[in-house]
Amino acid sequence: MSTPAESSSSSATSIGQAAKSAFERSQLIPTTERITALEAICTQLEAARESIFEANKLDLQAAQVEVNAGRMSESVKKRLDLTSTDKWSSMIQGVRDVAALPDPAGNVTYASQLHDDLELYRVSCPIGVLLVIFEARPEVVVNIAALAIKSGNAAILKGGKESHHTTALLAQAIATGLSQTQIPAEFIQTIQTRAEVSSLLQLDQYIDLVIPRGSNSLVKNIQNNTRIPVMGHADGICHVYLDESADAVKAVRVVVDSKTSYPSACNSAETLLIHESLLSTIWPKVATALLERDVKLQCDEPSITALQNHIPSDPRFPSHVSPSNPESYGTEFLTLTLSIATVPSLHSAIRFVNLHSSHHTDTIVTESPSSASLFCRGVDSAGTFINASTRFADGFRYGFGTEVGISTGRIHARGPVGLEGLVTYKYMLRSRAEDGHIADEFGAGEGQKRFTHTKIEAADVPFL
């Protein structure tokens, strides 16, 4: 008899093999089938709406028991709800929007004639098999399936167990939609158990990219337990730096928006850096605006002293202002709490950011072009902003049409990732010479062929 661990490992192997095989077979199918599949999935989802809503009610009832027992927060329960507001219609519209985006695969990004009748094309293509792990929100299964199908990647999806009634029916609608096309049924698979995830994370022969979407601990746990590349971010520790030359109005607006417009988002600011020359001028104004928005301030010694001198009678002072400690910096509060540090120079600010930032997005408020330039070059983050809120770091706001996630890694994709993040490329080389092309004929010697390396203008590969 096999142990549960052995059984999930053998099941994971079958799932991985099936996904890889489905991916490989799908590459021989016309890409128009991908659009057909997305349309069919929308139709199936619409047809199954009532039963999906019933399943969602079951998940919500189970969640209510957890909330009552104090084991789940109201906000997590709310994320499970697919029936409220316009979530359902947004989800369906999202699939249609993805279908309408330009194809990220099949685009030539480099083409060169190496020699007469010898043409090289670098062409974008799907990566292979994605393993996507997410929590709570059941609609993510549909979002991710749409992105995977559009980009030509097979996917294995694991949702949270809290939404399993809902995701089971969503997955069934996706499978039924796919079955109406030539795309193999195993192109999109869903799995249920953590044991299967653990086993799949070891199968780098089948899985090409892992995309965790969820809490810091989920992402860190995955990053620490696989050799497969992981795309995503654990922390979002963003900084706003008020430069010596900062404008007061911009400073107040950018800091307040970066901190308060959506505190639990990864692109919200967690730390404010202040050039010491601003302690008695702009800083009290910024602090007042933050306190008016109920923000709690963890201040270093110079910044707290400045507030004691300049806004000592603010009624929120006792409850909202406290001294910072070393842990205040580099913490992702995700709430209305902001840590403050004073710096003597721009260079010191850059060093501070590089030391404490999660390399997500950091912004400078400045009127000085040279400070802006140094900050953008010196801060080693996916986003470096000038007089703009960190909250703009987002795939939709950047104009990508959709967002796969936000990556704080430097390899492959960085920052907000659109469909482009789900493709790689391959090189295709075609000889049209009468006797083909062989490498041995090329060289620097007399009578040998020379490479010409002439650029070819091409948007796609002519022989595909």
Add this chain to the structure above:
Amino acid sequence: MSTPAESSSSSATSIGQAAKSAFERSQLIPTTERITALEAICTQLEAARESIFEANKLDLQAAQVEVNAGRMSESVKKRLDLTSTDKWSSMIQGVRDVAALPDPAGNVTYASQLHDDLELYRVSCPIGVLLVIFEARPEVVVNIAALAIKSGNAAILKGGKESHHTTALLAQAIATGLSQTQIPAEFIQTIQTRAEVSSLLQLDQYIDLVIPRGSNSLVKNIQNNTRIPVMGHADGICHVYLDESADAVKAVRVVVDSKTSYPSACNSAETLLIHESLLSTIWPKVATALLERDVKLQCDEPSITALQNHIPSDPRFPSHVSPSNPESYGTEFLTLTLSIATVPSLHSAIRFVNLHSSHHTDTIVTESPSSASLFCRGVDSAGTFINASTRFADGFRYGFGTEVGISTGRIHARGPVGLEGLVTYKYMLRSRAEDGHIADEFGAGEGQKRFTHTKIEAADVPFL
């Protein structure tokens, strides 16, 4: 007292920290300093030539002892020799060539006006800190230092212990060259021990990319022992497939060149796939040409039977033709040995390649445009070729000017990698509005701002 392991771990931490700090500081220095540094390094190398050659003699003498004792091959010893042929002048010219290449950093690859006076630029930039591990050839320290400096990446280099006298002096010339510029001295560091490598492979907070250049076992060992992204390839198991419609002349030329022009290269063919319809026509011709080049053939049953029927009297038959076994496929021979398999169809060939290939480069010999198209789409390798030798898979032949390595991974860079493989990108967002830009003002509601997402034509960032 600290143990050796603790000591190399603390030394590795210092090296990693110093590299990261040097990288961060270097980003504030004008990029023209990188060219100045490369020129200064050439000057220093030329000045130190005699002493470097003396050091090289010491390494060669030590190597001779190893060769005499049977612990080192002649070919490894030969790779250590920096004084023979034009190796020295090629090395120096290589640095000048790299200096003359276009800057891979600072290029805008996406630019969009998100709203009036709010401009987004995606700009290529160095990755950070590279850890490069290589064997034998001492000149690699100079090649890699040049690539790192040109692309703006700090690097930690570990050469083989067999060349340590030579690499020590090469590293000293590099350091002296760098010291004549504003680039920090720790921008290029060299390390000596495997213990330091092991410790550095754990330091993903300082090291951003590992590039192993050497044997299969070196690469596999590194891939298995780090969470840091690794760029490179372990195996090079390339296939040639002779399609039903293959032309005999092309078949012979492409197979012979792919196998014999440089058997120990990673882009040489290891397996030949033959459509069953060619067994009595083209296959005997190809086999004869291979036997004439002293190639040993490991054949499946149909292909060996065909040879028994068609070229039974070839004198090399007894010594050079043998039955294959399952291990014959998926083996990187690196010698004049080729495994042969017969397939009933193109689809079957594609499945065979995807199962056994190392996803490096595979080629089809065909006169059929539809077979060519299916092969190129269906084979999941970095290079898919038509009527051309696998040996063309090479950065110089592709026209990249230089080659960092060849990647069989799908993430970040794939196939032969030029300087582009040493850069990532970041997003820079600048508001020029009077009061800056905040996200809270944007939305679908009345009076809210809308994103415009208008393309900006820009080759570089105007405010850097």
